[in-house]
Amino acid sequence: MKIAQITYSTKPRGGVVHTLALAEALAARGHDVEVWTLGRGDDTAFFRAVDPAVRVRVVPFEPREGEDVGDRIERSIAVMARSFSADADIVHAQDCISANAVEAAGAACVRTIHHLDAFTTPRLIECHELAIHRPVARICVSRAVAAEVATEYGYTPTVIPNGVDAERFEAAAGPAGDSERSRWRAELGDYVLALGGIEPRKGSIDLLEAFAMLRARRRELRLVFGGGETLFDYRSYREAFDRRAEQLGVVPTILGTLPDGDVPSLVAAARALAFVSTKEGFGLAAMEALAAGVPVVARDLPVVREVFGEAVTYATDARGIADALGRVIGDGVVDPIAGVRLARSYTWQMAARAHEDFYRALLGRGGERDAAVPLLDHR
Template sequence: MRIALLTYSTKPRGGVVHTLNLAEALARSGADVTVWSLARGGDERFFREVDPAVEQRLVHFDDVPGETITERIVRSIDVLGSAFDPSAYDIVHAQDCISANAIGTCIRTIHHLDEFTTPILMECHEKAVVNPYARICVSRAVAGEVLDGWGLQPAVIPNGVDHQRFASAASDSDDAVSARRRWRETLGPYVLAVGGIEPRKGSIDLLEAFARMRAEAPELSLVFAGGETLFDYREYRAEFDRRRDALGIGPVILGPVADDDLPSLVAACDVFAFPSTKEGFGLAAMEALAAGRPVVARELPILREVFGDSVTYADDAESLARALLAARAPDEARRVRGSALSRSLTWDAAARAHLDFYARHPYPR
C-alpha cells in the first residue's frame, strides 16, 4: 500500500510529531509511506531525524516579509497543492487544514477544531472538515464536536506515545541522571509547560497561577519550552509580557528545544503544567506521564476522556496554583497509573488501526 501523509510544517508542532511517528510505525508494518510537507524558512529537514524507511518530500516555501497570516495560509495551500500528485498513492491522508485544502480528495485527521474570524480562513476551515471523503479524530470528544457541528461521524484512533524514550530519560542510568542534572543546575526546581506562549495553551493563566505560588514555593521557576507556530500571536505575547511585568515574574522562555534534549527537560521538572484551553489529545502531557512526572491539566472533557485519574485538574488560575503546589508531593499510585496509561498507547497500535481504516476507505479514483 502506497500511503502519502501530508503536514504543513517541518517544525515540532503536535500534528507534525503525530505525522512522523505514524509514518514510521506504518513503515514498520510494511507500508510504503511518503511524508509531504512545506519546508518553511529555509528548512532542509524535519526537526528530528526520520526513519530512512519513510520517504520525505519537502516543498520549498519562502518567507515573505510583511505577509499576513491569511495570505501565508492561502499561499501555503497553493504551493503544496501545486507540488503534490495524488496519482502515485493508494491513500492520501492530510493531517491539518492546510494540507486538506491543498489536495482536496483525501482522508483527514482532525486533531482539534480551530476558530477563525477571517472569512477566507473560515472557508478554509469549513472545507477541510467537509470535503475529505473520510475523517479520523484522535479523541471521542473532538469526534463529538464534528458530529454536533456538521453531522459527520469520524473514526476515533488515539495517538501513540513513545513511552520508552521519555521513561528512559527518567531512569537511573548515568546518562539520564546527568542530563537531568544539567537542567536542574541551569533552571533549579521548575514547573514546565511545553507548546510555547499562545492563547490555546493557556499561557497567561499559568503565569497568573505561578504568581500565586511564589509565597509558598519561592525556589520554583516557571519554564516555557517550544513555540514554533504558523500563526501570529504577537498581541497575546504582548499581553503576556505586560502581565509578567505587572506581576514581577521572570519566567524562563526556552523557545524551541532540540528534540534530543526534550525528554530530559520533561523528566527533570517538578510538575508538568498543561493548562490548554483547547486540545485534541494532549500528547505533550502524555509524554510527561511516560517520564513519571505529575501533570496538572485544564478541566476539559477531552482531557478527562484521555487522562482519566492519571492527572489532576484545575479550571482557573487559583485552582491551577493550588494543584501545581499539591502535585509536588509524591503520589506513587497516580504515577503508576500515568505510566501504565502512556505505555498502553503505542504508535504501532495506531498504525494497525490506520491500516484497517485505509482498507475500509480506499482512495476514490
C-alpha cells in the first residue's frame, strides 16, 4: 500500500513520536510510506533521524510576530492544504490540524484521535469538531478515549494501542547507560521527572503543589521538567505556575526540549516519573519510564487504569500525588519487572500490523464513510 501519514510538527510531541514510529514500522512491513509535516521556523527535519525507507516531506511554515493561536492554527491548515499532494491509497491524519488540512486539500483521510481536547475559543472548537466528523474512519489508541468519542459523537473508533520502543529505555537503565545516568545525577541530584512541559493538560501546577509537600519530607529531591514544545499559547498558565512556585519556595529545573538521544538516560536516572495529566490518550512517556524500571505515579484516570493496570501508583489530587511519590521513592514498594514486562508487550510491529489490517478492511469497503469496524484487543 501507499500510505501518507500527516502530522503538524517536527517536535517531539506524543502524536509526532507516534507518527514516525508507526511510519517506520509500516515501511518495515513493505509499504510505501510518506510522512508530511509542517516545519515551523527553521525546522527542515524531524527531531530525530527517520528510517530512510520512509520519505519525509517538510512544508515550510514561517513564524509571524503577534499571531494568536487561532490565527496560527488556521494558517497551519491552509499552508499544509496548499502543499499536500500525496498519491496514496491511505491518507492518515494524526491530529486535528492535519485532518482539516487534508480535507481542505480535497482528500479523504483516516484520523487517529489521541484524546479529546476541551477548547474554549470558537475557532479551536471548530477545528477540533470538524476533525472528528470529516474523516472517513477513526482510530483511538485506548478504549477509554474510544468510549468518549462514542458517547460524545456517536462514532465507534477502532482501538489500536501505541507501541513502545522499550529496548531503548531498558538499555538506558542497564550497564551501557551507566555513564549517561551518572551525568544526569551529577547535574540534577535525586529528582522527580515530569515530561511534556508546563501546561494545563499535564497537571503541572498540581505537581508543583505535590512536590512542595513531598520536599518537606525529602529535602534532597529536585523537581525536573523536560520537553514542552507546543503549538498552543500557555503563557498565562506558565505565569500562574511561576507565581505559585515562588510562593511555595520551589525552584523547579526546566530543561525544555531535549535532544532525542538524551531522553532515555534522563528518564532512567530519575527516582520517579510524575505522570499527572488531566487528560491522556495512552501514556507513552509513562510506558517508557516503566521500560527503564522507573516507578510511575499517575493521576487516576480511566485511560490510565486501562493501559497500565497495577503497574503504576495512582493518585487523585496534590496530597495523593505527594504521598504516592514518597512511597515509591522511599519504600521501594513497586516491582519494576511488572512495568518492564508491560512495556515490552506494546510493540510498534503489533501496531503496524493492526493498522495494516484496518487500512485493508477500509479499502475493501471502498473507503465507505462511517462504516463500523470492530474494536481490536491488545494482546
